Amino acid sequence: MTRYAFSVNAELCIGCSSCGMACKNQYNLDPGMVWRKLYPLSEEIYPHKDRAFYSLACNHCSQPACLEGCPVGAYTQREDGIVVHNEDVCIGCRNCLRNCPFGAPRYNEEEGHVEKCSMCWQRIDEGLLPACVQACPTNALTLVDLDVDDVSSTVQYPPGFPYRPDLEPSTRFVLPVAPKIVRRDV
Amino acid sequence: MDTLLELPLILFTLLTQLAVGLAVFAALRQWVTVEGPSTRTRNEWIAILALIGVGVIAAFFHLGKPLGAIRMLANLGTAWLSREILTFAIFGVLAAISLYMVYTKAPNGWLLKLTALVGLLAVFTTGMAYTGKALDAINNLLPLVFFMLTVFTLGPAVAAYFVEEKNHALLTSILFPTLLASLIVHFVVPFIWLSGNAVMKATGQNFLASPLHWLHLAALLAGLFFVRSGKNIPAWLPIVLLVGELLGRIAFFALVVNSGANLGGVY
Numbered sequence: 001m002t003r004y005a006f007s008v009n010a011e012l013c014i015g016c017s018s019c020g021m022a023c024k025n026q027y028n029l030d031p032g033m034v035w036r037k038l039y040p041l042s043e044e045i046y047p048h049k050d051r052a053f054y055s056l057a058c059n060h061c062s063q064p065a066c067l068e069g070c071p072v073g074a075y076t077q078r079e080d081g082i083v084v085h086n087e088d089v090c091i092g093c094r095n096c097l098r099n100c101p102f103g104a105p106r107y108n109e110e111e112g113h114v115e116k117c118s119m120c121w122q123r124i125d126e127g128l129l130p131a132c133v134q135a136c137p138t139n140a141l142t143l144v145d146l147d148v149d150d151v152s153s154t155v156q157y158p159p160g161f162p163y164r165p166d167l168e169p170s171t172r173f174v175l176p177v178a179p180k181i182v183r184r185d186v
Numbered sequence: 187m188d189t190l191l192e193l194p195l196i197l198f199t200l201l202t203q204l205a206v207g208l209a210v211f212a213a214l215r216q217w218v219t220v221e222g223p224s225t226r227t228r229n230e231w232i233a234i235l236a237l238i239g240v241g242v243i244a245a246f247f248h249l250g251k252p253l254g255a256i257r258m259l260a261n262l263g264t265a266w267l268s269r270e271i272l273t274f275a276i277f278g279v280l281a282a283i284s285l286y287m288v289y290t291k292a293p294n295g296w297l298l299k300l301t302a303l304v305g306l307l308a309v310f311t312t313g314m315a316y317t318g319k320a321l322d323a324i325n326n327l328l329p330l331v332f333f334m335l336t337v338f339t340l341g342p343a344v345a346a347y348f349v350e351e352k353n354h355a356l357l358t359s360i361l362f363p364t365l366l367a368s369l370i371v372h373f374v375v376p377f378i379w380l381s382g383n384a385v386m387k388a389t390g391q392n393f394l395a396s397p398l399h400w401l402h403l404a405a406l407l408a409g410l411f412f413v414r415s416g417k418n419i420p421a422w423l424p425i426v427l428l429v430g431e432l433l434g435r436i437a438f439f440a441l442v443v444n445s446g447a448n449l450g451g452v453y
Contacts, residue, residue, distance in 0.1 A: 039450035054450060065319040071258040071267040091257060092250020094191075095267050098318030103446020109191075112250025160450045167319070 002080040003146040004119060005170035006133070007154060008055055011177050012140035015040070015053045022135030023057070026120065033108055035117040036132050041176070045159045052176040054160060055141050057117035057132070058083060058104040059169035066096035066105055066116075074114075081146075081170055082119045090114050101162040102169065119143075146170060192439040194248035199312060200435050201241035202274060203333055204428070205234045206305035207341020208348075209281060211357065213302035215349065216295050218356060227293065230348035231285040238278045266315035273308035280304055309333050320445045323379050323389035324438075331371060332438065336431050338364040343409070343427045346419035354418045362413050369406040372399075372434065383453050385445050392441035398433045399441070405430020 015038055023029070023036040036057035046052040060083045067075035067083060074090040077083050085105070090113040096105040097114070105116045120130035124143075128134070133143050144151060154172035157163045161173070212230055246252040262268045280301040287294050313330025342357035342364070349357065376399065379390030393399045405426050412423055445453075 042451045044452045045450075056449060068264045069267065069315075069319075071261050071265045071271065072254065073257075073260045089254075089257070090251075091254035093248065093258070093267065094250075095265070095315070095318075097444070098316070098320055101320040101322075101445035103320070103444065103449060107191075107250070109250075114250075159452065162445050162449075162453055164319070 009174040019132035026131035062168035065099040069099040197244035205237035213298035270311040335368040343424040398437040402434035
């Protein structure tokens, strides 16, 4: 079996937003619409402002709340775990926005439907990497197979990310290393 | 959440809960006092049906693609929103039959009771539909409690317009304890939120800083002050309570913080 997931290495991430831009370019997203976004860690979690980030999109949960709550069945889950949203079926009731604690589904007011990251399943089916993963210059964002790859040194619920074991989000994280401050003796 | 975007849902939930409240007390009065057909009863059922109609029409404006609304019944297996649509559709049909019955013959007690029960079931489904997993503060039974309190506040209050003054005692006997319970619940809950996680705390702070919340409480307090057992319900009071519930409902939709708004922060 295959269980795809994003792996976010906050130690390697430099906050360049290439992932989000690649996503926008791949799908030609409307202005203001983002499927992947960079979230700086607050200073309570990491002591330096705007120095550590999580690049987040849909977490393709094992128990997706969006899918469960969607009244029209616009969400489906593939065997490899990818949660796919069908914009043509969606009627824009926005119930998924109330149900996803990770803020992944976004409402497109112009089109009257919700949109979200599809993990580029069409690219994956062609043997390609998701656009965001391919664009990451530091390999901070990678695609992993939870059933095959060793993810034992990663974290599923890091600080700055909602603790929702009932949904089993697939994204894995490598935490940023606390900085060492070196001062010259006066 | 964008409050303007949620305005249709604010109207839908409030008006349908008022309709259910009226249906419940119409059935209750029929049960207790065995009312015969009267203009007041007919007007009451016309009002119930009109409230359902306006509420449902308002709900359509909430959808990005209103023409797809019929597909909302597609996921009855897991989606409370689908179940809500189904139960309200049944409630609407039963309310229409009830109106027909009170127009043509003596109201059928069992039909009115069934209509009221299905109405309460519909509000139950609404309560479950709004326990959003992204909304930590209300990802529990609170929406159901809030909505039922609205049903049992607005139901007897507005029913006063359709009931002879000598029969107001039945309404006040339920309205007074409901107002007391509602005031306590709505006053206490934001303070409980303050002791929750960061998202719940932010929700509690939003409520305590909002005039919407305090005006809602003021309306409930006014109700408690002027509703007395054995006395009539003043004609202006249902309007004050309705405005209070409207403000409370706007607060419910506008001030509850979404968990996703805190990504990167301490939870």
